[in-house]
Amino acid sequence: MSGLGPVMLMVLAAANPAAGALSVAWRPSNRDQWRPRVMLAVTAAVGLLWLVAALSDPILDALSVTTGTWRLATAVPFAIAGVRWMVFPARPVTDEPRAGTQMALIALTVLFTPQLVAVVLATAAHDGTLRTMAGVVLAAIATAALLWFRATPTPLLSVVARLLGGIAIVLAIALGVDGTQTI
Amino acid sequence: MTFWRSSAGGAKRRLVAWLVVWVVTAGLLRVTLAAPEVCPQYSPGDGQAAIDAGADWIVRTQEPSGRYLYEYDRRTESAVPGYNLVRHAGGTMSLYQLAIAQQGQNHQVVEAADRGMNYLLERAVDTSDGGMGPALSSRGPVKTGTASLTLVSLAHRRILTGDPGFDDEMRALGRFLMGQQLPDGGMLNFWDPKTGAPVPGERSRFATGEAAWGLALMHEAFPGEGWDTPVWAIMDYLATERDELEELWPPPWPDQWAAYALGEMAEWGLEEHHLDYAQRLAGRFSQMIRWDAQREGVAEISHLPMPRGGGYGTILEGLGGLEWLWLNEPRLADAPLRDRLECGAARLAEAQDADGAWYYDDLTRVDDQQHAVSGLLMADVSFNLGGNKP
Numbered sequence A: 001m002s003g004l005g006p007v008m009l010m011v012l013a014a015a016n017p018a019a020g021a022l023s024v025a026w027r028p029s030n031r032d033q034w035r036p037r038v039m040l041a042v043t044a045a046v047g048l049l050w051l052v053a054a055l056s057d058p059i060l061d062a063l064s065v066t067t068g069t070w071r072l073a074t075a076v077p078f079a080i081a082g083v084r085w086m087v088f089p090a091r092p093v094t095d096e097p098r099a100g101t102q103m104a105l106i107a108l109t110v111l112f113t114p115q116l117v118a119v120v121l122a123t124a125a126h127d128g129t130l131r132t133m134a135g136v137v138l139a140a141i142a143t144a145a146l147l148w149f150r151a152t153p154t155p156l157l158s159v160v161a162r163l164l165g166g167i168a169i170v171l172a173i174a175l176g177v178d179g180t181q182t183i
Numbered sequence B: 001m002t003f004w005r006s007s008a009g010g011a012k013r014r015l016v017a018w019l020v021v022w023v024v025t026a027g028l029l030r031v032t033l034a035a036p037e038v039c040p041q042y043s044p045g046d047g048q049a050a051i052d053a054g055a056d057w058i059v060r061t062q063e064p065s066g067r068y069l070y071e072y073d074r075r076t077e078s079a080v081p082g083y084n085l086v087r088h089a090g091g092t093m094s095l096y097q098l099a100i101a102q103q104g105q106n107h108q109v110v111e112a113a114d115r116g117m118n119y120l121l122e123r124a125v126d127t128s129d130g131g132m133g134p135a136l137s138s139r140g141p142v143k144t145g146t147a148s149l150t151l152v153s154l155a156h157r158r159i160l161t162g163d164p165g166f167d168d169e170m171r172a173l174g175r176f177l178m179g180q181q182l183p184d185g186g187m188l189n190f191w192d193p194k195t196g197a198p199v200p201g202e203r204s205r206f207a208t209g210e211a212a213w214g215l216a217l218m219h220e221a222f223p224g225e226g227w228d229t230p231v232w233a234i235m236d237y238l239a240t241e242r243d244e245l246e247e248l249w250p251p252p253w254p255d256q257w258a259a260y261a262l263g264e265m266a267e268w269g270l271e272e273h274h275l276d277y278a279q280r281l282a283g284r285f286s287q288m289i290r291w292d293a294q295r296e297g298v299a300e301i302s303h304l305p306m307p308r309g310g311g312y313g314t315i316l317e318g319l320g321g322l323e324w325l326w327l328n329e330p331r332l333a334d335a336p337l338r339d340r341l342e343c344g345a346a347r348l349a350e351a352q353d354a355d356g357a358w359y360y361d362d363l364t365r366v367d368d369q370q371h372a373v374s375g376l377l378m379a380d381v382s383f384n385l386g387g388n389k390p
Helices: A004-015 A015-025 A032-053 A058-061 A066-085 A099-111 A116-128 A128-151 A156-182 B004-005 B009-032 B046-060 B085-101 B108-121 B144-161 B164-179 B207-221 B229-239 B256-264 B273-293 B298-300 B309-328 B337-350 B366-385
Strands: B072-075 B124-126 B132-134 B191-192 B364-367
Touching: A004 A066, A004 A116, A004 A128, A004 A156, A004 B144, A015 A099, A015 A128, A015 B108, A015 B124, A032 A099, A032 A116, A032 A128, A058 A066, A066 A116, A066 A156, A066 B009, A066 B273, A099 B009, A099 B085, A099 B364, A116 A128, A116 A156, A116 B009, A128 B164, A156 B207, A156 B273, B009 B298, B046 B085, B046 B108, B046 B337, B046 B366, B085 B144, B085 B366, B108 B124, B108 B144, B132 B164, B144 B164, B164 B207, B164 B273, B207 B229, B207 B256, B229 B256, B256 B273, B256 B309, B273 B337, B273 B366, B309 B337, B309 B366, B337 B366, B364 B366
Parallel strands: none
Antiparallel strands: B072 B364, B124 B132
16 A cells, blocks of 8 residues: 555545535535635645644654554544444534634544544655645545535435445555554 | 534534544544554663573573473462473574574583483484484374474584584484475474374474474575475465465464574575565564553553563564564565564563563463573574674
8 A cells, every 4th residue: 555546545535525525514605705715724624634744753753653553543543434434424514604613614524534634644654745645635625626616416425425435444454454564 | 413414503513523533532542552652772782681591591490301391380489290392392492592692602501402402302203204303202293393493403503513413313303394294385293103104184383384494494504405495385385375274364373483484595585475475474573562562551451461471582583583584685675673673672571580581470481481582582683693694
């Protein structure tokens, strides 16, 4: 699991943009303000995830955990998230909150999730920051696009969220096995 | 679902839930799979005192006949009945390893190893096709593992002394092992004196790797005599078939004997599937060290107790054997084997009792000292030699 494609797929599955788009279900009252908020929130999340990726080695050192151990540990929240998406792909917030809360919801609860941060740490330490960030940017663009246009039918998003949930489970198992085999 | 859908405060509750999930996830991981790996400081030579004390336990409890104190209960301060000749051969092997590292300077160790060897050779019985192997009783079966580790011990003795006096015995042991080999490269576990033949259908997870190491040392001692042929067959079997056929899970089974053999074969021109096997073995041993290093503080609730000295020692033996392969095989990518060896050696040395033994539930067995001494020795040898095989 060290090529660019597999790393990007792992990060994308951990982010699950479809499930993220389903969770932000309110109808924006002001379209002109909505799109900058989405951009700002997604950009902030990407910035935070870049920090995590760039500092992966010192973070793991500070935690006194080796890369293999972290990959094994990451498999658990990653797999649990996958199962949750398979069973409950949509957990929508339907009432429109205030502007600041909207951005916090998108940046934190959609993108800065435990499983995504864990996966970013695991892949950045093992496969490098660049490959990891390629996956983060792909996931962020997909999330932003789904929130920006709001044109994808909910049933289709639900199917994609479940599909990514299934992929997350498979990749979590692979990550855990790899963690047990890492020197 | 209703909770999230209906409430006006849904967004705030979602943020709180996000925070709670973060805290719970981080907390649970921190006391289980992501617990800190605690590795005490360890430098080359730090294990020497533990090695000497462990070897001294074996030597001072040995009987004049060469028989070792097999198992000891410190609660009752008495020996536990029973004996295992494979472990006797292993103890002897370990003493010769130490004697080589000390260049024979410690005469007590050399003499104890020789006494242990005499005990084995006195019990050797002739087997089929000019072979021989030690057995605990004249009617009992000959175990492949005993013959293998006797051969390893004699090979080490030959390296130590340069004395060819036991070359005939080494060849007889080698012939016995070849007679125990199956067409797939695996080894049968027993030879039965009643039938004069190997016992069919009974393999051992230990014997195959032990035989590989013994025969690999035979090839090193007597190149050109064809002893490498059965070793290649064994290594192919271990690398490709063994775990599935013998139902060992999770693969690869952490076989330190195979690792010793791989280290010995570092200059033989191993094939890619052997190197792949070596990498998987190294990963397995490393994971065991990493997991054990997490057994500290609160994380003790999620980690089983430390393995007995014998079990832990085998991990270091395996990593030490593979470290030699890594340092001599340019096709293997850099890997932190030495970090794992240091961590494991430090933790194993700390677990030693004041009397030189490694106890588990107040019991210690000769192979606890054997494997721990060999493991610490392999770690130290790998540090000191920088990969240059003696």
